[in-house]
Amino acid sequence: MPDILLISGSPVARSRSQALLDYAVEQLAAEGLGTEVVSVRDFPAEDLVLAKYDSPSFEKFRHLIAEARGIIIATPVYKAAYTGSLKALLDILPQQAFRNKTLLPLASGGTLAHLLVLDYALKPVLGALGASDILQGVFAVDTQLQFGEGSDLLIDEEIRERFDREIDSLIAKVKAPVLA
Numbered sequence: 001m002p003d004i005l006l007i008s009g010s011p012v013a014r015s016r017s018q019a020l021l022d023y024a025v026e027q028l029a030a031e032g033l034g035t036e037v038v039s040v041r042d043f044p045a046e047d048l049v050l051a052k053y054d055s056p057s058f059e060k061f062r063h064l065i066a067e068a069r070g071i072i073i074a075t076p077v078y079k080a081a082y083t084g085s086l087k088a089l090l091d092i093l094p095q096q097a098f099r100n101k102t103l104l105p106l107a108s109g110g111t112l113a114h115l116l117v118l119d120y121a122l123k124p125v126l127g128a129l130g131a132s133d134i135l136q137g138v139f140a141v142d143t144q145l146q147f148g149e150g151s152d153l154l155i156d157e158e159i160r161e162r163f164d165r166e167i168d169s170l171i172a173k174v175k176a177p178v179l180a
Contacts, residue, residue: 001067003174004028007038009075009086014130016108016145017074019153020138020163024072024106025165032175036064040085048088058092065093070102070174073122079108081121090125099130102173104166105137108145115139135170 006021025035040060042046047055059113067070068170075082075174106117118137126134153176155163 001034003065004032004035004070004072004170005064005068006037006072007074007086007089007090008037008041009073009083011040011083011085013039014039014077014147016140016142017076017106019145020106020108020140021072021074021117023155023163024167025152028171031171033171036068038064040089041084043089047077048085048092051088051091053092055092060155061089061122062093062097065097065101068101069106069178070170071098072104072106072170074106075122075125077107077114077117080114081117082107086147087125091128093129094122094174095128096130098126099132100116102130102133102135102170103171104135106139106163107137108140108142110142113169126175133173135137138166 006024008018008021010017021037025037028035032101042058047057075086105122105126107117107122109117118139123134140159144159146154148154
């Protein structure tokens with residue numbers, strides 16, 4: 001089982017938020033942490049839209065959440081909120097699914113006007129799912145995350161520094177001994 005589960009809320013495969021998760025996987029692997037990435041695209045749309053809580057398609061996802069010590073959730077911002085597909089995926093989770101987990105929220109959006117999406121849209125939902133250890137998170141404007149040759153992500157230096165600090169915090173918390 002992974003130490004850290006990474007959840008992509010992007011409905012498209014090549015996105016800035018997905019590229020941030022890919023960057024996180026590299027950093028976590030360098031620290032010897034096991035990771036697994038799950039995307040909203042991994043689940044049947046009908047199961048998500050109709051909230052089929054008992055669908056077998058969600059069993060592994062629930063198990064991964066239960067086993068992970070840390071969770072990173074990344075989403076693009078549409079209309080001042082995280083994606084509807086991410087909300088649908090979070091809705092299938094049990095009430096205390098994020099209890100005793102450290103969470104790191106990430107978001108990317110077209111303008112600074114969406115800066116507070118983490119604090120006023122995503123973090124309250126994570127808290128409703130039992131999360132009490134939610135890191136500050138990182139919001140990046142799309143111009144701070146550009147695709148270079150192929151699918152390489154070019155990250156603005158300021159965002160890279162903030163992102164690296166948050167990843168370091170997550171790593172420290174996940175590696176800390178569990179107190180009984």
